[in-house]
Amino acid sequence: MNKLLPLLIGAIGVLLLATLMLVILPAWQMRTAEPPQRLQPYTEQQLLGRQQYVANGCIYCHSQQPRSTGQTLFDGAQGWGRASTPGDYFYDAPHLLGTMRTGPDLLNIGARMKSRDWHLTHLYQPRAIFDWSLMPSYPYMFEVKDEAAPDDVVVRLPAQFQPSGGRVVVAREEALDLVDYLLSLDRTYPASEGELQKRDRGYDHRPETTETPSNAG
Numbered sequence: 114m115n116k117l118l119p120l121l122i123g124a125i126g127v128l129l130l131a132t133l134m135l136v137i138l139p140a141w142q143m144r145t146a147e148p149p150q151r152l153q154p155y156t157e158q159q160l161l162g163r164q165q166y167v168a169n170g171c172i173y174c175h176s177q178q179p180r181s182t183g184q185t186l187f188d189g190a191q192g193w194g195r196a197s198t199p200g201d202y203f204y205d206a207p208h209l210l211g212t213m214r215t216g217p218d219l220l221n222i223g224a225r226m227k228s229r230d231w232h233l234t235h236l237y238q239p240r241a242i243f244d245w246s247l248m249p250s251y252p253y254m255f256e257v258k259d260e261a262a263p264d265d266v267v268v269r270l271p272a273q274f275q276p277s278g279g280r281v282v283v284a285r286e287e288a289l290d291l292v293d294y295l296l297s298l299d300r301t302y303p304a305s306e307g308e309l310q311k312r313d314r315g316y317d318h319r320p321e322t323t324e325t326p327s328n329a330g
């Protein structure tokens with residue numbers, strides 16, 4: 114019984130220390146006074162698309178955090194962009210860093226793949242683009258119609274994925290919002306030195322590149 118008080122003090126102490134080291138210090142270290150100059154806030158439509166990204170579980174297969182050369186040479190070689198820095202997520206609340214990479218990193222997909230048509234086809238049916246793709250299709254974001262209305266966005270599909278009887282596939286608002294969000298994902302502007310200092314450099318102490326590697330196309 115007489116050991117209860119030291120035990121209690123010890124437990125509270127450990128909890129306070131952990132909160133300080135894992136919550137307060139990192140938040141203080143990562144607070145960014147200013148967003149990077151070339152980073153735009155999301156528009157209303159892009160924010161709606163971001164909600165679709167969350168609701169449809171894209172994060173379970175896609176990260177949004179290219180790593181530095183000190184951590185891996187892989188991300189740069191894939192053309193996923195320079196290592197991301199805290200400021201790149203200034204307008205992201207909550208952030209969508211993700212941990213799984215069943216598919217490619219998407220933080221710079223808007224710079225890499227700028228075609229709205231491509232994204233719509235890919236979301237409707239990834240196999241229409243890559244027959245080996247194991248990404249799920251999202252048909253409920255689209256509508257099959259007998260005929261497209263003048264303001265409908267028709268999805269381009271190879272013959273074997275077209276609906277029968279001359280009908281057409283058109284994008285619903287969800288798909289258009291989501292693609293607008295994907296196209297906005299572009300952090301290929303150079304990172305500032307100060308921002309790079311905040312990164313974990315792994316075991317590599319060579320100077321970090323501030324630019325997106327040139328093979329990102």
Ligand code: HEC
Nearest residue numbers: 166169170171173174215216217222239243246247248249
């Ligand atoms: C089960 C895992 C999985 C889920 C869930 C998933 N994807 Fe994918 N995604 C992949 C794979 C694998 C690829 C690579 C093959 C391909 O392009 O189809 C990919 C590729 C992509 C690409 C092309 C990337 C590039 O660099 O060419 C985009 C864009 C994309 N996914 C967006 C999404 C969006 C948006 C969602 C949510 C609506 C989503 N994915 C959900 C696995 C997934």
